[in-house]
Amino acid sequence: MIAQVEKDACIGCGACASVCPEIFVMDDDGLATTLQEQVPEDLEDAAQEAADSCPTEAIILS
Ligand code: SF4
Numbered sequence: 001m002i003a004q005v006e007k008d009a010c011i012g013c014g015a016c017a018s019v020c021p022e023i024f025v026m027d028d029d030g031l032a033t034t035l036q037e038q039v040p041e042d043l044e045d046a047a048q049e050a051a052d053s054c055p056t057e058a059i060i061l062s
Pocket of ligand 1: 005009010011012013014015016017031032050053054055056057058059
């Protein structure tokens, strides 16, 4: 699984970084970014939960 944040859609709410901090962190601009795009198998559920928690659907999992 690959995780990406669509910066234009992110409103910086912090939900993803709270739900799955192993993958999502807040950058200096106050927007979410990925620590690593490649999501390890054991973190796929958490990454999915983070995407589901995003109010603007800014997280793209593929
Ligand atoms: S949950 Fe969505 S809107 Fe909130 S910080 Fe993460 S990517 Fe941005």
